[in-house]
């Protein structure tokens with residue numbers, strides 16, 4: 001926290017913290033002021049508020065900004081007019097205290113609907129709003145995952161398709177509520193009930209042999225389904241039901257292994273399962289369907305031999321799968337670094353565990369995707385990273401932002417990058433020094449000034465700032 | 468009765484198809500008694516006259532000069548045409564060529580001016596141009612009170628290229644003296660996209676950060692393949708190296724220029740992403756957040772989980 005009075009940090013840092021605040025106040029920059037607001041003493045905050053909330057237009061900007069500090073949004077909610085209230089109700093950063101205040105102040109159903117679906121709305125707010133006269137407010141309450149079970153149970157009695165669908169998917173809906181809903185809801189609601197982890201066993205049993213394929217499909221996706229029902233669904237005549245069953249995390253590996261599946265769609269899903277036997281993996285690696293091979297090429301349990309086989313595949317996407325496989329041995333990575341397809345090379349270049357030999361092969365590239373991947377890789381030689389930071393493509397240069405080992409020279413280049421997004425993103429780099437960040441306080445882009453000021457305020461240890 | 472002139476553009480001696488689109492735009496506001504001329508600056512303008520003599524064009528003005536990119540020269544041609552012919556309207560395609568000469572020509576000749584025009588109409592005798600404003604957030608109708616001549620650049624891939632055999636007469640015009648202040652170094656082709664064609668695709672399925680993990684991307688490649696779409700993505704997905712940069716849609720990526728159906732899954736709809744797809748007639752958005760900005764431009768919105776919707780979609784193909 002920066003303060004004008006003495007605290008237990010170094011005099012230097014404190015003075016510079018004061019200097020930053022003084023500068024922001026002198027320049028009157030809304031965005032820089034927003035950046036430091038949470039890091040200053042309450043007394044200084046009220047000074048900053050004159051910069052931040054000076055005009056109605058500024059108040060509207062701040063009320064809608066998800067990056068605005070919560071305490072500022074809270075302050076803004078005091079006596080907010082309809083326009084401000086609507087923006088605050090929509091802003092996902094608005095804290096519960098402000099939402100409660102807005103609920104008491106504001107009768108506009110649009111704003112109340114936003115309050116009812118707000119991720120920070122607490123149980124008390126949701127209970128109150130569930131009694132709102134407007135159906136759209138009640139629908140939003142029903143769809144909010146924080147709505148308590150008793151409210152959900154009460155809303156289940158309302159004859160409204162959207163409320164019923166929301167409740168069928170609500171984590172707070174218990175077995176009794178779902179049973180009640182089953183009698184009221186349409187086929188879509190029933191399908192959602194069958195997929196719900198709290199669905200009563202009686203309803204699950206009905207769905208197992210339901211003629212409606214939608215119900216069986218949703219049932220097959222329910223993680224609470226018992227093994228015998230799941231086994232039955234694995235042999236369902238409809239492949240979309242079998243596909244849903246194969247994706248169910250409750251399924252045991254052996255049951256899937258035992259399947260001699262005719263549908264390529266289902267085999268593709270089998271290839272994505274985390275646990276597979278060596279036999280099944282081998283079968284899938286030689287599957288006639290190329291999507292099956294693409295999926296299995298990424299499977300972590302693939303043996304080195306099978307990976308080598310797929311690394312010679314004619315399909316570049318299969319080879320890319322091998323290049324991205326966490327079990328891919330070093331010698332294959334070296335081979336794939338010289339692959340004719342740049343997208344395969346890029347898959348190797350992204351890997352921090354790629355051997356030095358692979359990296360040195362990749363350094364010959366001029367492909368944007370490979371360069372972008374090398375730019376992110378902490379094992380790319382520093383000189384090459386500097387060259388990437390000077391590349392004429394802004395997207396390639398931006399890769400440096402994601403490289404925790406990027407040398408200072410590359411970072412400074414990014415901080416002076418002509419492309420605003422690159423400057424905005426480099427501000428967050430841990431190795432960019434504060435002197436370079438301080439220069440960005442004058443950036444023409446508000447986003448850059450905000451991030452620069454916030455970072456300097458967080459560090460509380462800024463270098464000498466320009467007046 | 469007045470004259471409308473289209474400034475056609477060639478590249479290395481070949482006509483740019485966007486010039487034919489500009490002719491369509493101009494033809495749409497031609498009134499009874501108006502003439503429509505097309506001017507072309509090239510080393511062999513007569514050789515391009517046939518392609519420009521489409522239905523509705525009365526005259527092709529052939530300016531023999533160079534095939535090189537010389538915006539100062541085209542600016543001088545515009546100046547000479549305004550002085551000699553006093554056209555009511557000059558139209559050219561909104562391309563890198565136009566960016567280089569149109570603003571200067573408008574200022575120097577005191578013309579009414581609007582760029583990147585997406586629609587053009589007459590209200591009575593008055594011309595009204597529609598363009599986007601505030602980073603594509605609003606559509607603006609622009610009129611030009613008090614302007615005898617208006618210069619417009621038209622957005623590419625919005626107007627159909629003009630076709631139909633015409634019978635335009637060809638007139639030669641001497642290249643005016645121009646103060647050439649720029650030097651053309653050469654054309655740089657965009658990086659090889661490895662067969663990925665976002666600008667040319669009519670159906671794009673795009674994924675954003677909602678996809679959560681590299682391991683999930685393959686599922687959407689598979690879905691796109693199944694439904695016959697090209698897979699596009701938002702910037703963070705390409706930045707992460709999960710999909711090639713050629714698939715990125717938006718301000719720093721590609722323009723979905725030919726797209727008629729754009730399905731955005733797990734894309735919030737930032738202004739920069741919208742830059743590349745907002746114009747698409749049919750946008751379908753799938754997002755768990757009902758407040759996501761993408762819904763404000765979507766024709767159809769689905770508040771839901773992109774993985775659930777994706778597997779539901781698979782059931783239909």
Ligand SMILES: Cc1cc2nc3c(=O)[nH]c(=O)nc-3n(C[C@H](O)[C@H](O)[C@H](O)COP(=O)(O)OP(=O)(O)OC[C@H]3O[C@@H](n4cnc5c(N)ncnc54)[C@H](O)[C@@H]3O)c2cc1C
Nearest residue numbers: 675676677701702717718719720733735739740755756773
């Ligand atoms: C100068 C500049 C240029 C830029 N150029 C581009 C550009 O060309 N293209 C571009 O895209 N961006 C560009 N950006 C970045 C842009 O500002 C956004 O950061 C970016 O578009 C956000 O991508 P996103 O929508 O994928 O991610 P986010 O904004 O994080 O959105 C992810 C969305 O997914 C939803 N979601 C999460 N999980 C699920 C799920 N399971 N099912 C359904 N939905 C889900 C969330 O609700 C959210 O709305 C640029 C930025 C700047 C400053």
